[in-house]
Amino acid sequence: MQVYEISGLDCYMDITVAIDAMGGDHGPHVTVPAALAYLRRNPEVNIVLVGLQDVIESELQAHKAAIGPRLRIHAASEVVTMDDPPALALRNKKDSSMRVAINLVKSGEANACVSAGNTGALMAISRFVLKMLPNIERPAIASILPTLNGHTHVLDLGANVDCTPNHLLQFAIMGAMLVSAVEHKPSPTVGLLNIGAEDIKGNEVVKQTAELLRRSHLNFYGNVEGDDIYKGTTDVVVCDGFVGNVALKTSEGLAQMISTMLKQEFKRNIFTKLAGLVALPVLNRFKSRVDHRRYNGASLLGLRGIVLKSHGSADTVAFENAIERAVEEVRNGVLRRISEQMSLLSEGAA
Amino acid sequence: MQVYEISGLDCYMDITVAIDAMGGDHGPHVTVPAALAYLRRNPEVNIVLVGLQDVIESELQAHKAAIGPRLRIHAASEVVTMDDPPALALRNKKDSSMRVAINLVKSGEANACVSAGNTGALMAISRFVLKMLPNIERPAIASILPTLNGHTHVLDLGANVDCTPNHLLQFAIMGAMLVSAVEHKPSPTVGLLNIGAEDIKGNEVVKQTAELLRRSHLNFYGNVEGDDIYKGTTDVVVCDGFVGNVALKTSEGLAQMISTMLKQEFKRNIFTKLAGLVALPVLNRFKSRVDHRRYNGASLLGLRGIVLKSHGSADTVAFENAIERAVEEVRNGVLRRISEQMSLLSEGAA
Incomplete structure (x- = not known):
């Protein structure tokens, strides 16, 4: 019996990650080679590939790999599709790779789960199977975004539309607590996403939240605006899931537009193509700095277990990063830290 | 007496724009040369520069220009600063260049007003002086954003935090109506900004709005997501001012970060600098496609008069674009179109 019944909290020495091998746009074509690549680099981690046994096996064969002491397959006969409504996925697909991978976290056989599948279903099933941490009412999706001076963590990115x-x-x-754990920052700064820096700005919910944050023991920076995300003004940016999701998707859209326009301009004629060739090393360096694959892996926070959501379209490199995030969260005791802070808060309130 | 008492609705043949010459980070150093440049290119427009007489005169002299039949000065003794709280600017600065410029629209001496000053004050004063159009409860700020295939209009960008x-x-x-007027599109598509395309997504306000939009006579496309803004999925994107402001500022932050990082990479060493020199014409072409100056000029919609807000940091080129937008709105009868649609709506409801 663990403190707060947090699944997979102990056994940091021997970390096991359950991977929903069928999830995402590319399923095992990405998840299996990503797992193999991760294991090659991280000899201390075990991986359980969850999904259709024969499909996973043939993918392993295609990579001249086989199961072994650190890599095993856990069969699951169903697959949650990207179109499955979360409630249906939860109710009707009890043997889905997603659900079985989460079950492994619940039972303690795995310390964390990574899935590139349907976000709504992953959230619904995780919440149902793992339950919430004490004193936390809602789970949130936290992700990392690049900034001028590094990166920042933004949450919620879409789990909660009304907060x-x-x-x-x-x-x-x-x-x-996520940032203090995985980045070893004792007192990360927290910004509240608003439409102006002044206290009088924003809607009622945001104003009252600022008041709560000022009274909390967090390192509250104050209100931040949309551009502060990419300026890296604070370590953490907090917002409701509607606003966070719009900010994230808008950023994706803008980045995509800029990338497409740059390509169009460099492909315009033979001279611009030559210029592109000359500039290629510089453009590649730039690209690597904003490469979204490096930031892949959103944390589903607030659950009694570590669940990472990979982007559905993730490639092998991106999915490997999501596995790495899961391992880092286990290794640095993210759940324990959140639980401790929440008990402090509830003691303070009591 | 004009229909609906819309100030400056008639006299399209001879358009007059009142410019808050003192507004913005650069005041007359930008507004006066922008006005002069605009007049050179547009012989059918009259401009009234509103503000401190001597300051404007000396700026005119610096540009070897003088007042004349198409350019005059209207003196105003006060200036609304960027830090003035809107309520104080409204109450205490009754002879501010901003207020006097709006008064000219109210009195019919000007058909539109352009200001680069304090947004909150501009909104408060415009609303107080001009009043709202019939059946419109709240003004909204609409702006243009570039897309892969042109541009799109987004509103509200910050006038209303709770809708x-x-x-x-x-x-x-x-x-x-703005798009149908200034872009001559008979039935522009309208998207509702949400966190998913499906009807079940979003908060209660958004779901009920979708229902109203489906029943309306607008060309409602359905829900759009943040990335649809820059994909140019619809001609118009509708959201509340909190969400819209975050989307806009986040975009500004990301664009700024990408621009800074690109510059950093090209300035890294002598080789990258040479590559940058070779790529310069291509990068400049790209830059001009996303040049925010081209999109300068946000419309304060819902008022009984045309008011354009220029970005505070606008340069001459950008401010000229804001003047152009004001003239286009007058020329194409934006106010009349909005009024007509609102009466249709209220008749339908009655």
Whole structure:
């Protein structure tokens, strides 16, 4: 019996990650080689590939790999598709690779789960199977975005469309504990996403949240605006899931537009193509700095278990990064830190 | 007496724009040369420069220009600063260049007003002086953003932090009428900014707004996501001012970060600098495609008069574009179109 019944909290020495091998746009074509590449680089980690046994086996064969003491297959007969409504995936696909991978976290056979599948289903099933941490009302999705001076963590990115100030306070605590754990920052700064720096700005929920954050023991920076995300003004940016999702998707759209336009301009004629060739090493260096694959892996926070959501379109490199994030969260005791802070908060309130 | 008492609705043949010459980070150093440049190119327009007489005169002299039949000065003794709280600017600075410029629209001496000053003050004063159009409860800020295939109009960008479905419906009508007027599109497509394409996505306000939009006579495309803004999926994107402001500022931050990183990479060493020199014409072409100056000029919609807000940091080119937008809105009867649609709507409801 673990403190707070947090699944897979102990056994840091021997970390096991359950991978929903069928999830994502490319399924085992990405998840299996990513797992193999990760294992080659990380001899201390074990991986369980969850999904259709024969499909996973043939993918392993294609990579001249086989199961062994650190890599095993856990069969699951069903697959949650990207179009499955979360409620249906939860109710009707009890032997899906996604659900079985989460079950392994619940039972303690794995310390974390990584899936590139349907976000809504992953959230619904994780919440149902793992349950919430004490005193946390809502789970949140936290992701990393690049900034001028490094990166920042933003949450919630879409789990909650309507939030109360208390929900946002809890998100702030979870985000701060995530950053303090995986980045070894004792007191990460927290910004509240708003439409102006002044206290009088924003809607009622945001104003009340600022009040709660000021009274909390978090390192509250104050209100931040959309551009502060990419300026890297704070270590953590807190917002409700509607706003966070719009900010994230808008960023994806803008980055895609800029990338497409740059390509169009360099492909315009023979001279611009030559210029592109000359500039290629520089452009590649730039690209690697903003490469979204490096930031792949969103944390589903607030659950009694570590669950990482990879982008559905992730390639092998990106999916490997999501596995790495899961391992880092286990290794640095993210769940324990969140739990401790939440008990401090509830003791303070009591 | 004009229909609906819309100030400056008539006299399209002889358009007069009142410019808050003192507004913005650079005041007359930008507004005066922008006005002069605009007049050179547009012989059919009259401009009234509103502000401190001597300051404007000396700026005119610096450009070897003088007042004349198409360019005059209207003295105003006060200036609204960027830090003035809107309520104080409204109450205490009754002879500010901003207020006097808006007064000229109210009195019919000008057909539109352009200001690069304090957005909150501009909104508060415009609303107080000009009043709202019939059946419109809230003004909205609409701006143009570049897309892969042209551009799109997004509103609200920050005037309203809490919106009802009816407010959002009114924004949709105003946005659609703006686009139909200035872009001569008979039935522009309207997208509702949400966190998923499916009907079940989003918060209650958004779901109810979708229902109103489906029942309206607008060309409602359905839900759009953040990335659809830059894909140019619809002609108009509707959202509340909190979400819109975050999307806009996040975009500004990301664009700024990408631009800075590109510059950093090209300035890294002598080889990258040479590559940058070779790539310069291509990079400049790219830059001009996403040049925010081309999109300068946000419309304050819903008022009984045309008011354009220029970015505070606008340069001459950017400010000229804001003047051009004001003239286009007058020329194409934006206010009349919005009023007509709103009466249709209220007749339909009655």
